[in-house]
Amino acid sequence: MPVGTQGTVKAVPQAVLEDLGAQIILGNTYHLYLRPGHDLIARVGGLHQFISWPRAMLTDSGGFQVFSLSKLRKLTEEGVRFRSHLDGSSHLFSPEHSIDVQVALGADIGMAFDECTEYPATEERAAESLKYTMLWAARSRKHFRENQHKVPWHGNILEPDGTPASQSLFGIVQGGMYPHLRRESAERLVEMNFDGYAIGGLSVGEPREFTRQIIAEVLPLLPADKPRYVMGVGFPDEIVEYAKMGVDMMDCVIPTRAARHGLLFTSEGRMNIKNRQFAEDSNPPDPNCTCPTCGRYSRAYLRHLMQTGEPLGGTLNSIHNLAFYLTTMANLRAELDSIS
Amino acid sequence: MPVGTQGTVKAVPQAVLEDLGAQIILGNTYHLYLRPGHDLIARVGGLHQFISWPRAMLTDSGGFQVFSLSKLRKLTEEGVRFRSHLDGSSHLFSPEHSIDVQVALGADIGMAFDECTEYPATEERAAESLKYTMLWAARSRKHFRENQHKVPWHGNILEPDGTPASQSLFGIVQGGMYPHLRRESAERLVEMNFDGYAIGGLSVGEPREFTRQIIAEVLPLLPADKPRYVMGVGFPDEIVEYAKMGVDMMDCVIPTRAARHGLLFTSEGRMNIKNRQFAEDSNPPDPNCTCPTCGRYSRAYLRHLMQTGEPLGGTLNSIHNLAFYLTTMANLRAELDSIS
Numbered sequence: 001m002p003v004g005t006q007g008t009v010k011a012v013p014q015a016v017l018e019d020l021g022a023q024i025i026l027g028n029t030y031h032l033y034l035r036p037g038h039d040l041i042a043r044v045g046g047l048h049q050f051i052s053w054p055r056a057m058l059t060d061s062g063g064f065q066v067f068s069l070s071k072l073r074k075l076t077e078e079g080v081r082f083r084s085h086l087d088g089s090s091h092l093f094s095p096e097h098s099i100d101v102q103v104a105l106g107a108d109i110g111m112a113f114d115e116c117t118e119y120p121a122t123e124e125r126a127a128e129s130l131k132y133t134m135l136w137a138a139r140s141r142k143h144f145r146e147n148q149h150k151v152p153w154h155g156n157i158l159e160p161d162g163t164p165a166s167q168s169l170f171g172i173v174q175g176g177m178y179p180h181l182r183r184e185s186a187e188r189l190v191e192m193n194f195d196g197y198a199i200g201g202l203s204v205g206e207p208r209e210f211t212r213q214i215i216a217e218v219l220p221l222l223p224a225d226k227p228r229y230v231m232g233v234g235f236p237d238e239i240v241e242y243a244k245m246g247v248d249m250m251d252c253v254i255p256t257r258a259a260r261h262g263l264l265f266t267s268e269g270r271m272n273i274k275n276r277q278f279a280e281d282s283n284p285p286d287p288n289c290t291c292p293t294c295g296r297y298s299r300a301y302l303r304h305l306m307q308t309g310e311p312l313g314g315t316l317n318s319i320h321n322l323a324f325y326l327t328t329m330a331n332l333r334a335e336l337d338s339i340s
Numbered sequence: 341m342p343v344g345t346q347g348t349v350k351a352v353p354q355a356v357l358e359d360l361g362a363q364i365i366l367g368n369t370y371h372l373y374l375r376p377g378h379d380l381i382a383r384v385g386g387l388h389q390f391i392s393w394p395r396a397m398l399t400d401s402g403g404f405q406v407f408s409l410s411k412l413r414k415l416t417e418e419g420v421r422f423r424s425h426l427d428g429s430s431h432l433f434s435p436e437h438s439i440d441v442q443v444a445l446g447a448d449i450g451m452a453f454d455e456c457t458e459y460p461a462t463e464e465r466a467a468e469s470l471k472y473t474m475l476w477a478a479r480s481r482k483h484f485r486e487n488q489h490k491v492p493w494h495g496n497i498l499e500p501d502g503t504p505a506s507q508s509l510f511g512i513v514q515g516g517m518y519p520h521l522r523r524e525s526a527e528r529l530v531e532m533n534f535d536g537y538a539i540g541g542l543s544v545g546e547p548r549e550f551t552r553q554i555i556a557e558v559l560p561l562l563p564a565d566k567p568r569y570v571m572g573v574g575f576p577d578e579i580v581e582y583a584k585m586g587v588d589m590m591d592c593v594i595p596t597r598a599a600r601h602g603l604l605f606t607s608e609g610r611m612n613i614k615n616r617q618f619a620e621d622s623n624p625p626d627p628n629c630t631c632p633t634c635g636r637y638s639r640a641y642l643r644h645l646m647q648t649g650e651p652l653g654g655t656l657n658s659i660h661n662l663a664f665y666l667t668t669m670a671n672l673r674a675e676l677d678s679i680s
Contacts, residue, residue: 006644006648006650007641007644008645008650008652010650010651010652011651011652011655012652013632013652013655013656014636015632015636031648035644035647035648036619036640036643036644036647040619040620040640043620044620044622044638044640045622049622050638050640050641050644051641052636052637052638052641279376279380280380280383280384282384282385282389292353292355296354296355296392297392298384298390298392300376300380300384300390301347301390301391301392303376304346304347304375304376304390305348307375307376308346308371308375310346310348310350311350311351311651311654311655312348312350312351312352312353314651315351315353315651315655316353
């Protein structure tokens with residue numbers, strides 16, 4: 001899932017995302033809550049309508065950005081009081097408020113409000129953090145069930161059986177790098193019966209071997225007939241590995257953020273397009289890629305755009321990296337389909 | 341002509357420019373000389389190849405940017421010594437060097453090296469400045485005729501009659517706001533027999549009435565069977581007015597620069613899309629426009645993109661403004677064709 005933090009996958013027009021085959025994109029609840037505000041988005045019909053994205057969308061709970069971006073956080077059982085990274089204004093995110101915001105945004109999938117446990121964390125700290133995440137998961141689910149009919153498009157979209165379509169809500173497994181905490185978290189979430197399950201608190205600086213172990217530990221505990229989502233991963237080889245392990249969904253800013261810094265993922269490996277060696281290289285970035293960037297532009301031109309700070313550089317690089325990620329996953333889906 | 345200063349019409353992919361109907365774009369000799377360098381561009385086949393733009397291109401002489409951007413300029417009859425605005429390095433632009441650079445870039449149309457007389461300027465100063473421009477026009481033309489076969493694509497592109505295609509060179513009329521200097525400049529340039537003629541030194545801060553007077557004064561002196569180009573204009577109503585006076589070509593950064601600052605040109609007038617009044621406005625920017633931006637996005641979304649500094653804002657706004665300019669001109673051409 002390409003990440004569209006503020007209601008835009010940075011520097012890439014929606015029509016291009018559609019052409020690249022993106023089926024679902026993310027929006028960040030924290031950012032959209034601050035600007036332009038969830039009430040405004042609800043009044044104009046919800047996030048799909050606001051950003052003109054008719055395909056699927058997922059909003060995170062806001063928890064991760066509250067912890068990573070905001071200032072002066074104060075955590076209580078009620079929720080997190082924090083100051084905006086934009087203007088210092090004071091806000092409270094609780095499970096109930098996160099759900100209210102996500103219902104107003106109206107993405108197809110919302111996430112339970114959680115605390116993303118930092119790495120490294122002692123077992124005591126991870127257990128304490130998990131305690132909040134589990135309490136908040138139950139409150140998120142309850143508040144969601146009571147308020148999901150308030151989604152801006154309620155009644156406008158019907159399921160095949162004629163009932164009104166509604167949002168889905170996923171629970172998030174936490175527990176740091178402690179397998180027994182992760183197991184406890186997964187089992188209790190499954191008892192709560194969410195529409196899907198995410199594994200959070202990974203890709204927070206831990207060695208990749210830990211990431212793999214936690215995924216391997218948790219996945220079998222989550223129902224295979226519901227989506228299983230690992231949050232915030234990863235590099236191309238990682239997402240292939242996790243998909244093969246049984247992960248259904250992943251999101252990451254890497255393809256677009258790396259692109260804006262000139263790092264391209266190609267069938268021949270990683271390429272820093274700013275390197276001097278590409279100054280007169282007339283080859284496409286990736287000779288095996290059929291994306292609009294590789295079909296038209298040379299490495300020399302992309303390097304020039306980066307050297308001169310031209311905005312088209314970020315756009316063309318992002319288009320290629322997203323194409324590489326989406327093609328990698330499309331190929332893998334075909335491969336897994338042919339096996340099963 | 342949309343302006344592609346550094347080999348890119350800022351924030352707009354080439355395929356979009358083609359879809360919008362752009363027939364010709366500009367490149368700036370001063371910028372491309374400094375980065376990535378004209379020799380590099382020649383080695384990769386010329387500017388068309390380098391930026392992947394198969395349609396027409398025009399390069400300016402570099403003179404305007406030398407005067408407006410560079411530091412510590414020293415003007416002599418030979419040319420202008422200046423320091424780069426990027427790194428302070430010392431360079432000399434003479435008519436011969438400007439032509440060498442423009443031949444290496446290989447745009448379809450190059451411009452004689454001129455001095456863009458500032459506004460206001462005394463008659464004495466304008467006459468002195470014009471003296472250089474006229475000397476340099478003759479030297480530009482001579483050097484161009486002797487070196488035009490060095491264009492990177494020489495021999496690769498043939499005219500319908502089988503002879504090798506070559507670049508065109510336009511002369512530039514200067515003379516400040518003094519009609520008799522302008523007439524002298526135009527008459528002497530026509531004697532030199534250029535492939536087309538530009539009126540430079542306008543849009544430099546003078547009242548619009550002066551711009552109109554100078555164009556009216558000079559146009560009849562320029563052959564109607566060759567392109568007549570007014571440099572650096574203008575707002576939509578200006579370019580319509582000048583085209584009706586007989587001007588064939590114009591270039592301006594206004595549509596793209598204004599777009600990046602949130603100023604849209606629409607069939608209903610100018611619109612600062614950042615204004616609070618558009619925060620929840622679900623209408624397209626211009627209800628009478630069929631461009632990709634107006635066809636998909638709301639004013640509220642474009643405002644949000646500007647408020648959050650998202651790069652997609654500059655791209656979508658630029659696409660609309662270019663569409664507005666290009667459609668305005670296309671409609672005017674059809675109107676003028678139907679009259680004549």
